[in-house]
Amino acid sequence: MQPQVEHMLEKLEHLSPERLTEVEDFIDFLNQRDQDKRLRQDYAQAAEDTFSKVWDNDDDAIYDTL
Structure with a gap:
């Protein structure tokens, strides 16, 4: 077990049930x-990926430089 986890367990042993x-x-x-953060990123x-199919077109290429 990691030393940090062992240290935390020792501290937890002294806490009340509440x-x-x-x-x-x-x-x-x-x-x-x-x-939640991972889901937002996903x-x-x-x-x-979905919008790139709509955004990447010759007609709208002028907006890529803005």
Whole structure:
């Protein structure tokens, strides 16, 4: 196990059950935030690929220099 994780576990052992619940909620929040960020990035990439088919054309090439 990583030393940092071991150190965190030692700290967790001293917390009350109420505080452990708060810590668990915070960990869940961080995981959800990271997942949301990845989803936004994936959606943006998918939209970019889709829109590039519409945006990349000779008629609209003049706008590429703006």
